[in-house]
Structure formats: structure tokens, C-alpha cells
Amino acid sequence: MDAAAKKENAIEIHNLVVSFGSHRVLTDVDMQVRCGETTVILGGSGCGKSTLLRHIIGLRKPQGGRILVKNRDITTMDEDQMSTLLRKVGVVFQSSALFNSLTIGDNVALPLREHTRLEESTIQIMTRIKLDMVGLSGFEHYMPSELSGGMKKRAAFARAISMDPEILFCDEPSAGLDPIVAAGLDELIFKLKKALKMTIVVVTHEMESMYKIADRVVMLHEGKVIFSGPPEEFRVCEHPRVRQFVERRADHYGEDEIGRYARALTSES
Amino acid sequence: MDDTDSKRQGLAALFFGSIGRRAAGFVEQLAFLYRLILDSLYWTFIAPLRGKGLRVGSSFDEMVKIGVNAIPIVVLISFSIGMILAMQSAYQLEQFGATIFTADLVAVAHTRELGPLMTAIIIAGRSGSGIAAEIGTMKVGEEIEALQSMGFNPVKFLVVPKLLALAIMGPCLTVIGDLVGIGGGVFMAVFSLDLGFERYVTRTIYALIFKDLVTGLIKSLVFALLVGITGCYMGFTVKGGAEGVGRNTTMSVVVSIFLIILADAFFTALFYYLW
Incomplete structure (x- = not known):
């Protein structure tokens, strides 16, 4: 991929505003995802990063702002246009979200069966290739409930890339997995980017996996982007919240309250 | 202050x-x-x-699940209801020496009312709850969102095959229920009421008119669709994990049966006064 193409933005978000009822989740979010790069969206629990992801893939409509995916505004798209666009997008959900009534092979084959007119034998071969890529060859006939958490995640990756998407989204890929499996998934993401030249967006709160896979980092805090840039800059960024995140320091109000409670207890006795 | x-x-x-x-x-x-x-x-x-x-393949799968697999329980319950109905009506009709009218009563009551009603209640208990649980579990496990993220419409994928299957299988099961229910009446008539097989069947055929059957089938179609919509709605509105799935599954049965009875009252009145 040449330098000019690399500068192109796969996703652009302008002034995105999202609220649930009276609660503002995202206020004025601006960010870009460049083609062929891995962008990591960082942030603490409840900062709106999964919500942001859900909006980028069009599962919800925002209250304001624009989301451009491949230079087309998805907030004004109808269902048919969205469906066509989503064929070029893969999503790995936090809970894997495999269809429990289908085998692993059928899960991976489902998008191919529904969206393409390929021969069944071709679909079988493609399914096997995708499962090979994530290290699950031979597991076609297993049901999702028969697999471990890490294997389910891998199967979810296989399903997400079954249509050879241009953009791959991963919501907390290492959530609830042990460090070895989590590291394996980081390598898988790295490999997919290298081998398939995909644009990848990962939502996570794990610093280690961020340093391993990220080309760019976007950090969200209280519904705003507080940092955007390469990981080297992130490490030395002076923003207090970023420093707190990097140095893994807890918020202080908790301690104060516990202290006050303890004092109240001791003064009473 | x-x-x-x-x-x-x-x-x-x-x-x-x-x-x-x-x-x-x-x-x-x-x-x-x-x-x-x-x-x-x-x-x-x-x-x-x-x-x-249209997802024809999965519609047929649903038809097997909702329809074919429900035949044994529909047969069992309809046969019992037919027998009960025959005994209860014979008990009253004996007083007038008109026991043979048991045939009329069983046939008309079953095709117009009890066949569609009992079948719909079985469908609500078997399939309505199943639909709510299936869609609810998919909702909780992010599977619905996964479907959407692949560009599939959940209504097309999950709801339409079930509703089609219900719309076809509801009336089919009702026809089976009607036949078996009348069979239950015949069974009682022959073995306990001494009415004689041929006399009873002739009387049944004489008593039944086309309208009885049609109104029953129209009702059964409406009931089946009510069960389907209720089940899907309860499934999609699940909140809060496995507990929510359980709660909405139960709700789907309760609400389905309530709606069935309401619709039954409405249609019975409609057919009574207008047709």
C-alpha cells in the first residue's frame, strides 16, 4: 500500500452526540480511523467506548453529528444501503455472539450463504480457510457451547472475517480471557492486519494489548476524546487522566469516602 | 414548615x-x-x-418444530376434550331422552370453539414460550446485534419464518384437533353411551355445516398470529440476562392466553351477530 492511500480515512466521526434519556454518553466526539491501520479506542468502563462502536456499525442512530464510513454518511443511510455497507465490515462482539443454534462451521458460513451466490462446496472451503487462520481447523462440527471462551472468540473472529471485510471491529477482544489466550488474540489481530491489509478498530482498556497492536490510540473520557495519536505519544502525554490510566492509579474519591466512613465508625465507638 | x-x-x-x-x-x-x-x-x-x-428453508424448519412436533400433544388433548364433552353433554341430554344430540354438540362445539382454543393454548405453551426464550436468549447474548452487524434484518431472519410457520400450522393443527376431538366423542358414544358408530357419525355429519369449520379456522389463524407476535415481542424486549429471559418467557404465555381469550370473545360475537 503506497503512502497516499495510507493517509485516506476509513472512518471519520464529526461532532458525534449520543445520549440515553437525559444522560449524555458521548459529547462532541471527533475522530478518524486511517485505512490499513489499527486504531485502539481506550477508556475506562462506562466511558462510552462500546456505545461509540455500536454507532459506527450503525446499530444505533446518534442524536447529532456525522459518521462517515468509507466517505459515506451512515447516519442518513436507509436499511438497504446500510446492509450493503455492512458486508464490507466485520464485527467481533465482546461476548463472541456466536449463534448458539448453529455449528461453528455454519456460523462462519452464514454470511457467505446469505450474501453471496457461491457454490456450497466453495463456501465449505472458504469456511475451512477462515477457521485455519484463527487456529480452529477441525472444529467445524462443534457447537459454540462445546468450546472454551478463547476458542469462541477465535470462532467469532473467523465469522467476522468470512466476507473478507475491509474494516474489522473488535469489542474488548481479551475481556474475560487469561493472559496467554489474550496475547494470542493480540497476535491474531496483528496477523490479520498484516496478511489481509484490514483496517482494524479495537475497543479495549488493556494497556499491554494496546501497545502491542495499536498504530493509533484514541482515548475517551466522560464522553469526550482526550487523546488521539500514536502510542509513543500516548505514553508521554501530560493529560492528567491519561497519566492516571498509564500509571494505573485509582480515583481518589473512593478512598476519601472509605476514610470518612472509618472515622465515623471510630468516633462512634 | x-x-x-x-x-x-x-x-x-x-x-x-x-x-x-x-x-x-x-x-x-x-x-x-x-x-x-x-x-x-x-x-x-x-x-x-x-x-x-423469504427464508423458505427456515420457515419449513419452524413448521416442523411448531406444527409436526406438536401433533402428539394436540391429538392427546383434543381426544380427551372430545370425550369429556361427550360425557358432559350426554349427562344433560339424557334428561330429555335426546342423547343422540351429543353428536351435534360435540361436533359443533369442537369445530367452532374448543378445537381452535385448545390448539392455540397448546401452541402458546409450546411454541410461544419457545419463541420468546429463543429470541430473548439471542438478545442477551448479543446475537441479535451480531445479525444486524452482518447486514441481516432480525425480523426477516427470526420473526417472519416463525409467523409464517404459525399461520400455516395453526389452522392445520386445528383441523387435526377437530377431527380427533370428534373422534373422542365417537369413542365415548360407541363404548359408553350406546349410540352406535354409524348413527353417531351420520348425526355428526348432518349437524356440521361449512360455516362452523370456517369460523373455527379463521379464529385459529388469528390465535396463532397473536401467539407469534406476543412471543417475538417478549423476546425482543428482554432486559437483564437469564432472569429477564425467564420472566419474559412466562409473560409471553400469560399474555398470549389472555389475548387468545379476548380475540375469541371478539370473533365469536362477530360471527354470532354478523354471519
Whole structure:
């Protein structure tokens, strides 16, 4: 991929505003995802990063702002246009979200069966290739409930890339997995980017996996982007919240309250 | 004084606030139900004509699950109901020496009322709850969102095959229920009421008119669709994990049966006064 193409933005978000009822989740979010790069969206629990992801893939409509995916505004798209666009997008959900009534092979084959007119034998071969890529060859006939958490995640990756998407989204890929499996998934993401030249967006709160896979980092805090840039800059960024995140320091109000409670207890006795 | 005043104001705000929130929630639910029904109609009748396809394969799968697999229980219950009906009517008709009219009563009551009703209740218990549990579990496990993220419409994928299967299998099961119910009556007539097989069957055929059968089948179609929409709605509105799935599954059965009875009253009145 040449330098000019690399500068192109796969996703652009302008002034995105999202609220649930009276609660503002995202206020004025601006960010870009460049083609062929891995962008990591960082942030603490409840900062709106999964919500942001859900909006980028069009599962919800925002209250304001624009989301451009491949230079087309998805907030004004109808269902048919969205469906066509989503064929070029893969999503790995936090809970894997495999269809429990289908085998692993059928899960991976489902998008191919529904969206393409390929021969069944071709679909079988493609399914096997995708499962090979994530290290699950031979597991076609297993049901999702028969697999471990890490294997389910891998199967979810296989399903997400079954249509050879241009953009791959991963919501907390290492959530609830042990460090070895989590590291394996980081390598898988790295490999997919290298081998398939995909644009990848990962939502996570794990610093280690961020340093391993990220080309760019976007950090969200209280519904705003507080940092955007390469990981080297992130490490030395002076923003207090970023420093707190990097140095893994807890918020202080908790301690104060516990202290006050303890004092109240001791003064009473 | 000020303190109690502000407290009273706080209470009033709490009271009216909760009413307002409930009303808003109710309107929201109605809007969702309306959209679900519209979408189902669109993906059943309009989308296939526009070349967006109908999932025929999974509709047949659902027909087996909802229809064929329910035959044993429908047969068992309808046969029992037919026998019970025969005994109860014979008990009254004996007093007038008109036991043979048991045939009329069983046939008409079963085709017009009990066949569709009992079948619908079986479908609500078997399939309505199953639909709510299936869709609810998929909702909880992000599977619905996964479907959407692949560019699939959940209504087309999950709801339409089930509703089609119900619309076809509801009346089919009712026909089976009607036949077996009358069979239950025949069984009682022959073995306990000494009415004689041929006499009873002749009387049954004489008593039944086309209208009885048709009104029963129209009802059964409506009941089946009510069960389907209720099950899907309850599935899509699951909140809060496995517990929520359980709660909405139970609700789907309760609400389905309630709606079936309401619709039954409505249609019976309609057919009674207008046809």
C-alpha cells in the first residue's frame, strides 16, 4: 500500500452526540480511523467506548453529528444501503455472539450463504480457510457451547472475517480471557492486519494489548476524546487522566469516602 | 414548615414523575410493537416481491418444530376434550331422552370453539414460550446485534419464518384437533353411551355445516398470529440476562392466553351477530 492511500480515512466521526434519556454518553466526539491501520479506542468502563462502536456499525442512530464510513454518511443511510455497507465490515462482539443454534462451521458460513451466490462446496472451503487462520481447523462440527471462551472468540473472529471485510471491529477482544489466550488474540489481530491489509478498530482498556497492536490510540473520557495519536505519544502525554490510566492509579474519591466512613465508625465507638 | 413543604413537593414530583415515566415507557412499548408488526408485514408480503427473498428453508424448519412436533400433544388433548364433552353433554341430554344430540354438540362445539382454543393454548405453551426464550436468549447474548452487524434484518431472519410457520400450522393443527376431538366423542358414544358408530357419525355429519369449520379456522389463524407476535415481542424486549429471559418467557404465555381469550370473545360475537 503506497503512502497516499495510507493517509485516506476509513472512518471519520464529526461532532458525534449520543445520549440515553437525559444522560449524555458521548459529547462532541471527533475522530478518524486511517485505512490499513489499527486504531485502539481506550477508556475506562462506562466511558462510552462500546456505545461509540455500536454507532459506527450503525446499530444505533446518534442524536447529532456525522459518521462517515468509507466517505459515506451512515447516519442518513436507509436499511438497504446500510446492509450493503455492512458486508464490507466485520464485527467481533465482546461476548463472541456466536449463534448458539448453529455449528461453528455454519456460523462462519452464514454470511457467505446469505450474501453471496457461491457454490456450497466453495463456501465449505472458504469456511475451512477462515477457521485455519484463527487456529480452529477441525472444529467445524462443534457447537459454540462445546468450546472454551478463547476458542469462541477465535470462532467469532473467523465469522467476522468470512466476507473478507475491509474494516474489522473488535469489542474488548481479551475481556474475560487469561493472559496467554489474550496475547494470542493480540497476535491474531496483528496477523490479520498484516496478511489481509484490514483496517482494524479495537475497543479495549488493556494497556499491554494496546501497545502491542495499536498504530493509533484514541482515548475517551466522560464522553469526550482526550487523546488521539500514536502510542509513543500516548505514553508521554501530560493529560492528567491519561497519566492516571498509564500509571494505573485509582480515583481518589473512593478512598476519601472509605476514610470518612472509618472515622465515623471510630468516633462512634 | 418549609421543610415539610419541600418534602411534600418532593413527594409530588416523585409521584407524578413515576406516572410520567410509566406513561412514556408504555408509549415506547406500543411504538415498538407497532414497528414490529409493520416490519413483519413488510418482510412477509412486500420484501419478497422486491427480490429481497423469504427464508423458505427456515420457515419449513419452524413448521416442523411448531406444527409436526406438536401433533402428539394436540391429538392427546383434543381426544380427551372430545370425550369429556361427550360425557358432559350426554349427562344433560339424557334428561330429555335426546342423547343422540351429543353428536351435534360435540361436533359443533369442537369445530367452532374448543378445537381452535385448545390448539392455540397448546401452541402458546409450546411454541410461544419457545419463541420468546429463543429470541430473548439471542438478545442477551448479543446475537441479535451480531445479525444486524452482518447486514441481516432480525425480523426477516427470526420473526417472519416463525409467523409464517404459525399461520400455516395453526389452522392445520386445528383441523387435526377437530377431527380427533370428534373422534373422542365417537369413542365415548360407541363404548359408553350406546349410540352406535354409524348413527353417531351420520348425526355428526348432518349437524356440521361449512360455516362452523370456517369460523373455527379463521379464529385459529388469528390465535396463532397473536401467539407469534406476543412471543417475538417478549423476546425482543428482554432486559437483564437469564432472569429477564425467564420472566419474559412466562409473560409471553400469560399474555398470549389472555389475548387468545379476548380475540375469541371478539370473533365469536362477530360471527354470532354478523354471519
